[in-house]
Amino acid sequence: MSAIVVQQLSKSFQYYKKEVGLKSSIRNLFHRQMLVKEAVKDVSFEIAKGEIVGFLGPNGAGKTTTLKMLTGILFPTGGHATVLDYVPWERKKAFKRQFSIVMGQKSQLWWDLPANESLHLNKHIYEVDDQQFRLTVQELAELLDVTELLNVQVRRLSLGERMKLELIAALLHSPQVLFLDEPTIGLDILSQRKIREFLKYYNQQRKTTIVLTSHYMNDIENLCKRTIIVNSGKVAYDGDLTRVNELLDQKKIVKIKLAADTPIRELERFGTVREHNGLEACLEVEKARVKDISKAILDQLPVIDFTIEDVSIEEGIAQLYQKDAVFV
Secondary structure, rough: EEEEEEEEEEEEEEEEEOOHHHHHHHHHHOOEEEEEEEEEEEEEEEEEEEEEEEEOOOOOHHHHHHHHHOOOOOOOEEHHHHOEEHHHHHHHHHHOOOOEEEEOOOOOOOOOOOOOHHHHHHHHOOOOOOOHHHHHHHHHHHHOHHHHHHOHHHHHHHHHHHHHHHEEEHHOOOOOOEEOOOOOOOOOHHHHHHHHHHHHHHHHHHHOOEEEEEOOHHHHHOOOOEEEEEOEEEEEEEHHHHHHHHOOOHHHHHHHHEOOOOOOHHOOOOEEEEOOOEEEEEEOHHHHHHHHHHHHHHHHHOOEEEEEOOOOHHHHHHHHOOOOOOEO
């Protein structure tokens, strides 16, 4: 059963062209040129209940705009969407109790107060009873290892500590759908890992539907089997994350260590040279020819060590960002 259904969702913004200078400012009083920015263009997808989906794209691709429409913050220009059978922008009270959103660059905790004060505020907003509140805060604080930080003023917390408490605030009312917009942005490696482990565990235990945007591929690879990639406001890919490179017909990467300095022109006979420093080289070769090329390299070059690797998922996604074609 689908938790989220999006059908040809679109959002455009109108704004006016503003040129520099006093004359331009006076002219704009009488005649202004209106411009239109299409942030989201006919986006369609479905997400099943309990699924964790990566929602990826370059800056300005329409990720955050889409999430804001799915949470009712923005009203769409066209199309239709439902979240848990509710139309988000109708903003019904029953719907607001069923979802939560965490934005890595915006805080819902009061800066000058201890975190538990903000949690108590959310308790009353979402009408969580006292016993459920105590049990939920205790459980989540233990899982995220922040029990001793609940009484600390938020401004005195590190970024990683604050983000863990942001998650507790977002999950206080046990939402069925959780939207995460760059939740690990700016965090150190250990904090990122802790949050990923928590989200994976929480999803397994509660079957919460999670939509995750992130520029950190470790977040996506560790949490999401499926990814939706948007570019220029359109869906460029929707499917298994591991199929991204296959879909783009990627090459193989051949890394070699050599016993003697080998000129780059000698290496170019076997494929595209990505890196070369004399005794080490990295080549890009066609997947269909990798067997024959590997044999030729071993026969014709003074090879000490030799490895064959797939092109990384991160690089495959980067190429999807650059393409205008849609691979759904």
